[in-house]
Amino acid sequence: MGSSNVKLKILMCTSEAVPYAKTGGLADAVSALALALAGRGHQVRIAMPRYYGINRENLTKLEGAMGVPMGGGEQWSAVYTTALGETPGGPAKRTKNPVQVYFIDHEGFFGREGIYGNSFEPDFLDNPRRFAFFCRACFQLCRKIDWYPDVVHAHDWPAALVPVFLKYGERRGISSETGSFANTVSILTIHNLGYQGIYGKDNFSFTSLGWDVFYQAGFDDWNMMNLLKGGINCADKINTVSPNYARETLTPTHGFRLDGTLRYRGNDYSGILNGIDTATWNPRSDRCLPAPYSADDMTGKAKAKEALQRIFGLPEDPAVPVIGMICRLTEQKGIGELFGPAYGSAWSICRDMNLQFVFLGSGEAWAEQEIRSLSSRLPNFKAHIGYSEEISHLIEGGADFFLMPSRYEPCGLNQMYSLVYGTLPIVRNTGGLADTVQNYNQHTGEGTGFMFDHLSPSSIYDTVGWAVWAWYNRKSDIETMRIRGMKKNFSWNKSALEYQNLYKSALKQQPPGCFAVL
Ligand code: ADP
Numbered sequence: 001m002g003s004s005n006v007k008l009k010i011l012m013c014t015s016e017a018v019p020y021a022k023t024g025g026l027a028d029a030v031s032a033l034a035l036a037l038a039g040r041g042h043q044v045r046i047a048m049p050r051y052y053g054i055n056r057e058n059l060t061k062l063e064g065a066m067g068v069p070m071g072g073g074e075q076w077s078a079v080y081t082t083a084l085g086e087t088p089g090g091p092a093k094r095t096k097n098p099v100q101v102y103f104i105d106h107e108g109f110f111g112r113e114g115i116y117g118n119s120f121e122p123d124f125l126d127n128p129r130r131f132a133f134f135c136r137a138c139f140q141l142c143r144k145i146d147w148y149p150d151v152v153h154a155h156d157w158p159a160a161l162v163p164v165f166l167k168y169g170e171r172r173g174i175s176s177e178t179g180s181f182a183n184t185v186s187i188l189t190i191h192n193l194g195y196q197g198i199y200g201k202d203n204f205s206f207t208s209l210g211w212d213v214f215y216q217a218g219f220d221d222w223n224m225m226n227l228l229k230g231g232i233n234c235a236d237k238i239n240t241v242s243p244n245y246a247r248e249t250l251t252p253t254h255g256f257r258l259d260g261t262l263r264y265r266g267n268d269y270s271g272i273l274n275g276i277d278t279a280t281w282n283p284r285s286d287r288c289l290p291a292p293y294s295a296d297d298m299t300g301k302a303k304a305k306e307a308l309q310r311i312f313g314l315p316e317d318p319a320v321p322v323i324g325m326i327c328r329l330t331e332q333k334g335i336g337e338l339f340g341p342a343y344g345s346a347w348s349i350c351r352d353m354n355l356q357f358v359f360l361g362s363g364e365a366w367a368e369q370e371i372r373s374l375s376s377r378l379p380n381f382k383a384h385i386g387y388s389e390e391i392s393h394l395i396e397g398g399a400d401f402f403l404m405p406s407r408y409e410p411c412g413l414n415q416m417y418s419l420v421y422g423t424l425p426i427v428r429n430t431g432g433l434a435d436t437v438q439n440y441n442q443h444t445g446e447g448t449g450f451m452f453d454h455l456s457p458s459s460i461y462d463t464v465g466w467a468v469w470a471w472y473n474r475k476s477d478i479e480t481m482r483i484r485g486m487k488k489n490f491s492w493n494k495s496a497l498e499y500q501n502l503y504k505s506a507l508k509q510q511p512p513g514c515f516a517v518l
Contacts, residue, residue: 031046189238
């Protein structure tokens with residue numbers, strides 16, 4: 001497996017993938033990585049649940065039902081399939097070496113609205129069972145299609161049982177007649193350590209694994225069951241989505257109580273920066289913009305700014321800097337420090353500075369309410385509460401600055417989109433933001449954005465103030481920084497090569513959990 005031109009069989013096990021199901025960056029990352037790996041010649045397949053919202057009419061049903069042994073019995077499901085890119089709105093299909101997606105269909109577990117929950121039940125009570133079933137079904141799927149991967153690549157806590165099932169069962173050949181997973185290795189990618197899948201340990205019996213495994217694999221978390229923790233302990237290699245976040249998560253501040261578990265894995269844990277989908281996020285070809293533009297001709301960016309100001313009902317003034325922001329309204333994104341009623345800095349930023357502020361996003365109810373209130377009180381603050389791909393492209397293209405005051409950020413996509421759209425990021429020096437943005441040096445003119453270390457309303461205020469000062473007083477630095485950002489290469493190709501190396505190093509190393517086939 002050591003040679004660089006060995007083509008691997010890779011199964012991505014995921015709860016989200018664009019264009020089928022998305023709540024955040026995970027969905028973008030999985031599909032883009034799968035396509036980039038296929039572009040390198042690997043055989044890549046994706047397994048994911050067939051949620052109620054995924055229309056079966058666009059998919060092909062595999063013949064026969066699929067039984068999945070769970071909780072001492074068997075759960076029956078169906079499998080649907082399509083090639084990634086065949087559904088409208090998704091990434092372009094690869095005609096050569098396409099990525100095949102398999103949807104596990106189970107009425108009881110996935111025949112309802114919502115991925116992890118809905119407005120009535122934010123976290124479905126049966127999530128541990130739903131995703132335990134899905135993880136087990138990934139192996140049954142391989143048997144059904146008679147295709148045994150070299151690598152099972154699990155993403156986040158919903159797929160974290162995949163490495164566990166591999167180590168304590170599938171690889172040992174005790175649960176099946178074949179033992180064909182004997183040489184398969186597992187990779188677990190953590191897209192956000194803040195979500196671990198912690199549930200009552202009574203759910204563990206549903207996995208059909210013994211209580212010895214519960215303790216050996218380290219699921220125990222203060223008498224609860226922590227799915228991600230079990231996955232971290234069992235996967236052959238673990239990674240997260242930026243090198244800096246990998247380092248940060250080894251500390252108690254960012255480790256979400258799993259820093260010790262991660263430290264224990266030593267060199268098996270690393271960081272690989274996510275790429276961006278350069279076909280979708282490219283100012284030269286973006287159909288959501290009024291005109292294309294590039295580093296050589298920025299007139300299209302001025303048109304995008306004009307359109308953005310018009311759509312948000314702001315004066316169409318090229319001289320005033322526009323600050324854009326797109327995010328899920330959760331504590332992770334620094335929304336308390338920015339929008340907290342009576343203490344958040346957004347109010348004073350818009351009151352004191354000659355700028356315009358546009359916001360797109362949704363999430364916590366208090367924040368949505370505060371943002372609506374700010375829009376009604378401030379003439380230069382406008383918001384769209386909701387989700388819109390089109391508006392998000394227009395903000396990236398039309399804004400002059402992009403604000404991301406994140407408490408923590410495993411990788412972050414918007415700062416990379418901003419850089420390639422010539423929109424200067426204003427970011428906290430954390431996680432993937434620190435790996436992708438270089439702070440402005442007003443003496444040398446170097447840098448690609450504006451950064452601050454400590455998250456507080458005053459540091460956000462000061463750093464936005466610094467960016468606005470540069471806008472009015474260091475125009476040529478702003479222009480050179482823009483061009484510098486636009487020339488950055490954040491393509492998935494680069495990241496896919498690193499994942500390929502990670503797979504190969506896992507395959508080369510005798511996996512710690514590789515028991516002899518019984
Ligand atoms: P996270 O995964 O933590 O939400 P990322 O920056 O990694 O943050 O990825 C978020 C993705 O979702 C980006 O592509 C971002 O543009 C998109 N996004 C978030 N909220 C919205 C929204 N309201 N409308 C359109 N796109 C959004």
